[in-house]
Amino acid sequence: MNGLIGKKVGMTQVFDDQGHRSIVTAIEVGPCVVTQVKSQEKDGYDAVQLGYGPQKKQRLTKPALGHLEKAGVEPVRVLREFRPDEGEELKPGDTLTASVFQDVSHVDVSGISKGRGFQGVVKRYNFSGGRATHGSGTHRGPGSIGMKVSPARVFKGKKMPGHMGNDPVTVQNLRVVQVREEDNVVLVEGAGPGPAGGLVMVRKAIKKAAKAS
Numbered sequence: 001m002n003g004l005i006g007k008k009v010g011m012t013q014v015f016d017d018q019g020h021r022s023i024v025t026a027i028e029v030g031p032c033v034v035t036q037v038k039s040q041e042k043d044g045y046d047a048v049q050l051g052y053g054p055q056k057k058q059r060l061t062k063p064a065l066g067h068l069e070k071a072g073v074e075p076v077r078v079l080r081e082f083r084p085d086e087g088e089e090l091k092p093g094d095t096l097t098a099s100v101f102q103d104v105s106h107v108d109v110s111g112i113s114k115g116r117g118f119q120g121v122v123k124r125y126n127f128s129g130g131r132a133t134h135g136s137g138t139h140r141g142p143g144s145i146g147m148k149v150s151p152a153r154v155f156k157g158k159k160m161p162g163h164m165g166n167d168p169v170t171v172q173n174l175r176v177v178q179v180r181e182e183d184n185v186v187l188v189e190g191a192g193p194g195p196a197g198g199l200v201m202v203r204k205a206i207k208k209a210a211k212a213s
Contacts, residue, residue: 001090001100002083003203004029005052006186008111010196014177014187024177025192027109028185029101029202034094035071035079048084050096051076080201098184101176106205107186108172111194115166125159169193173205 006029013023036049055077057065068075071092084090101107121127121142130138142161145154174188186202194200 001048001085001088001096003107003201004032004082004096004098004100005050005078005080006030006200006202007053008192008194008196008198008200009185011191022177022189023191024187024189025109025174026185026187027192027200027202028183030095030097030184032096033073033076034090034092034096035068035073035076036092037090038081046084047081048090049079049081051079053077078199082203098179098181098186101179101186101202101204102181104176104204106173106175106208107188108170108203108205109174109188109192109200110168110170110203111192111198111200113165113167113169113193114195116164118162119164120161121159124161124164127159173208 006027009026009028011023011025013021015021030052032050032052034048035051038045038047038049040046051068051073053076055075057075060068060075065075073093116123120140122129122140127140127142129140130136130143132139142159145158145160147153147155171190171193174190174192176186177189178187179185180187192200
């Protein structure tokens with residue numbers, strides 16, 4: 001399987017046998033249940049739909065409940081599709097755990113970044129701001145944004161104050177430090193996207209796999 005659905009638990013540190021410290025993100029991956037298997041012949045592409053997280057029946061629509069009942073699985077909170085490995089055969093009802101990443105060196109982690117609300121240009125884009133003394137009157141402002149008579153407008157994409165964060169983010173090539181199958185947890189080196197408790201997708205690193213091949 002190419003990846004699994006998980007939850008970012010938080011960050012901590014671990015030490016290897018030589019006493020070297022690594023700052024890691026702990027991700028609880030799975031258990032994910034197979035809810036549908038798509039094929040090239042029937043759907044036009046090969047994929048496996050996975051479900052993650054228990055959910056109350058009354059919080060799902062009737063079509064969603066029917067879809068899960070057809071697969072013979074309990075109601076789940078999240079559904080996502082992943083590419084199966086070549087020659088891998090799965091069927092609805094199968095359960096996947098952290099063992100998927102047992103022999104994987106690097107992973108790509110996707111999630112929703114922390115929401116920061118409405119922010120100015122200093123925090124949002126790391127502007128330096130104006131001088132702090134001599135009565136400048138401009139400390140954290142963006143400065144002039146206007147144009148001359150031609151084109152007499154502000155170009156699209158101008159860096160200005162606005163909503164910051166809460167965006168889809170993928171952090172690539174995070175090294176897998178440990179896979180703790182008994183806890184269904186994968187420890188990856190560095191910072192994964194999103195807040196603690198946030199939903200994440202963990203996939204085998206595309207670039208590292210391409211480089212290895």
